[in-house]
Amino acid sequence: MTTPPVSVDVDHDGLAVVTIDHPPLNLYDQALHDALRDAVGELEKARPRAVLVRAAGKVVSGGVDVKQVFDPMAQAGDVERGTAYFDELVDTGRRIHHLPCPTVFAAHGLTLTWAFEVALACDLIVATPRASFGLIEATVGLTPAMGGTQRLAERAGVGRARLLVMTAGRFGAEELERWGVVDRLMPEDGFDDAARAFAASLAAGPTRAHAATKEILRHLTESGLEAANAVTPEAAGALFGTADLAGAMRSFVEDGHGKATFRGE
The missing domain is CATH 3.90.226.10 (2-enoyl-CoA Hydratase; Chain A, domain 1)
Structure with a gap:
């Protein structure tokens, strides 16, 4: 083969x-x-x-x-x-x-x-x-x-x-x-x-957040600053519905910066 x-x-x-x-x-x-x-x-x-x-x-x-x-x-x-x-x-x-x-x-x-x-x-x-x-x-x-x-x-x-x-x-x-x-x-x-x-x-990082970053930057390069501004609230706000953000916030409060782990969820 x-x-x-x-x-x-x-x-x-x-x-x-x-x-x-x-x-x-x-x-x-x-x-x-x-x-x-x-x-x-x-x-x-x-x-x-x-x-x-x-x-x-x-x-x-x-x-x-x-x-x-x-x-x-x-x-x-x-x-x-x-x-x-x-x-x-x-x-x-x-x-x-x-x-x-x-x-x-x-x-x-x-x-x-x-x-x-x-x-x-x-x-x-x-x-x-x-x-x-x-x-x-x-x-x-x-x-x-x-x-x-x-x-x-x-x-x-x-x-x-x-x-x-x-x-x-x-x-x-x-x-x-x-x-x-x-x-x-x-x-x-x-x-x-x-x-x-x-x-x-x-x-191993916050891949849901990375996806949001990519979306914002793509709108910037394709359509300009105001287009990126327009999608930022929804792209970033949606992260509050992820398990990664909830876990990272809990880790930050309990253990301090840089101890969080992420699963892409």
């Missing part, structure tokens, strides 16, 4: 680990396209407490298998097929972005095109100093089409989004950390375990 290029493993603590394993370079082809969409569907059904997206191999991804994915559409001048394909890509990025739990992307090496766009669809990006990133679609006459351009602009500003996309350059994790694109640098030694531990710490 062939191993799928993307797998999902949910542990007993509610951390879902999504592993991209499509050797040798984790190139995006039809098999990976379908497997990624299936994996997102699994996450939507499983409703984990946090998600870690990681990749096996020396690189996170070398990009897209252009010969298989794009060249046939380009040679046929098939605008309709290209538009439909990009519609699926945008939908995948949106669904990742809308998962109601913290999502972490771990980059240990070269992270190009679709993989960088998936990273940008996640809440947090952690990386080793040797990791590098690029939206290099311009080299084949395309532009990123999973939402990466706009999410990059959200993190680093429109000017830097133009720079990354239009130059099709590769940028190091340390530079992107200074720009606010990478959220945390971690040592290369023990990186996989450290990324898992970081994601697990989010899974």
